[in-house]
Amino acid sequence: MKEMAQIVNTLKEELKNQGDIVAKYEQSDYEEEGEWIAQGWCEALAFAIKQIEEAMEQSQKVEAVNSMTNYLLTGDRG
Numbered sequence: 001m002k003e004m005a006q007i008v009n010t011l012k013e014e015l016k017n018q019g020d021i022v023a024k025y026e027q028s029d030y031e032e033e034g035e036w037i038a039q040g041w042c043e044a045l046a047f048a049i050k051q052i053e054e055a056m057e058q059s060q061k062v063e064a065v066n067s068m069t070n071y072l073l074t075g076d077r078g
Contacts, residue, residue, distance in 0.1 A: 001056060001059065001060070004052060004055075004056050005056070007052065008049055008052050008053060008056075011045055011048055011049050011052070012049060014041075014045055015042060015045040015046060015049065018038050018041045018042045018045065019042055021034075021038040022035060022038045022039055022042060025038065
C-alpha cells in the first residue's frame, strides 16, 4: 500500500507541474497546441489519481473486514 501512496504522490506532483504549465498558457492571449496537451495531461493524471485512490480505499476496506472476520473466528488480533 505504501508503494501505491508513493505513486499517487508522484502523480499529484506531476499534476501540479502540468497545472502550472496550463496557467502560464492561460496568461497568453492566444491558444497553443502545448496548452491543449498540458490540459489533456491534467485530465488524464486526475483520472488516474482518482482511480488509484479509490482502489486503495477499497483495498483498505477489504483488509479491515478480513482482519475483523479473522479476529471474530479465531480471536487472533494479528
